Amino acid sequence: MKCSIVLSLQPTVFEGVAYKGEWERHAAKMARLGYDGVELAVRDPRLLDITYLQKVLSSLGLEVPAIGTGQAYVEEGLSFTDPDEIVRRHALERVKAHIDFARLLRAQVIIGLIRGRAQEGISREQTMDWLVDALAECAQYAAPDVRLVVEPINRYETNLVNTVAEGLALIQAVGAHHVGLLFDTFHANIEEVSIEGAIRLAGRNLFHVHVADSNRWYPGAGHIDFASVIAALREIGYEGYLSLEVMPKPDADTCAQRAIALLRDLLGKTCQGV
Numbered sequence: 144m145k146c147s148i149v150l151s152l153q154p155t156v157f158e159g160v161a162y163k164g165e166w167e168r169h170a171a172k173m174a175r176l177g178y179d180g181v182e183l184a185v186r187d188p189r190l191l192d193i194t195y196l197q198k199v200l201s202s203l204g205l206e207v208p209a210i211g212t213g214q215a216y217v218e219e220g221l222s223f224t225d226p227d228e229i230v231r232r233h234a235l236e237r238v239k240a241h242i243d244f245a246r247l248l249r250a251q252v253i254i255g256l257i258r259g260r261a262q263e264g265i266s267r268e269q270t271m272d273w274l275v276d277a278l279a280e281c282a283q284y285a286a287p288d289v290r291l292v293v294e295p296i297n298r299y300e301t302n303l304v305n306t307v308a309e310g311l312a313l314i315q316a317v318g319a320h321h322v323g324l325l326f327d328t329f330h331a332n333i334e335e336v337s338i339e340g341a342i343r344l345a346g347r348n349l350f351h352v353h354v355a356d357s358n359r360w361y362p363g364a365g366h367i368d369f370a371s372v373i374a375a376l377r378e379i380g381y382e383g384y385l386s387l388e389v390m391p392k393p394d395a396d397t398c399a400q401r402a403i404a405l406l407r408d409l410l411g412k413t414c415q416g417v
């Protein structure tokens with residue numbers, strides 16, 4: 144397993160990301176600390192200079208395991224399940240732009256908050272139909288080389304797909320090999336009966352992992368047992384990234400340093416920077 148950290152390429156109101164904006168400086172610092180990659184949270188990839196971004200990241204030796212899309216929802220209200228057809232269409236177009244961007248970076252595309260919420264006055268069946276159709280259209284667009292990762296998210300942020308079991312049902316409805324799950328330890332600690340049990344249930348469908356402790360601080364600052372989480376991930380043969388998605392508490396640099404120190408220790412690797 145390798146380690147990455149979420150960098151938001153632009154300012155955002157989303158609280159669960161330690162570094163926002165000034166990404167060149169932050170990426171250089173993460174490379175020095177020993178991170179293998181940076182996960183990029185991107186509101187609209189069409190506003191970016193991709194050639195420049197690729198040049199900077201490759202000069203730092205950083206991979207991009209995944210692209211986050213949630214800011215298109217948080218900042219602009221785009222979602223796959225909005226009752227307004229035009230909003231749903233814009234959400235699809237935006238995620239297709241994320242897929243184009245991810246293809247160049249060999250990254251996965253996260254389907255997290257962009258799925259939206261089931262809203263009053265709309266049947267759950269209708270909402271799920273919109274979600275399955277949108278995911279199927281994205282899967283077709285992403286095939287064969289870009290993987291999509293559906294993230295179960297806790298009930299306080301969405302009422303659609305809170306658990307791994309619900310995530311599996313959704314990806315099974317789409318039925319494509321390149322659509323899998325993102326497991327976030329913070330959400331799982333709220334929603335799952337057992338964090339390790341949920342990892343085992345995800346099994347080979349697990350494509351990406353977000354790590355944050357029970358309080359959404361860095362691993363080690365709350366009560367999740369990360370040694371046991373890593374053991375469960377090893378048990379299912381997971382070889383992807385552990386990607387740090389945390390609030391900047393007490394501050395971003397402390398999170399980044401303490402997280403890599405703990406994760407590298409648990410993974411049995413030496414940490415370059417700390």
Ligand code: LER
Binds near residue numbers: 255256257294353
């Ligand atoms: C939202 O809480 C989250 O965990 C992000 O990864 C959503 O895209």
Ligand code: MN
Binds near residue numbers: 255353388
């Ligand atoms: Mn997450």
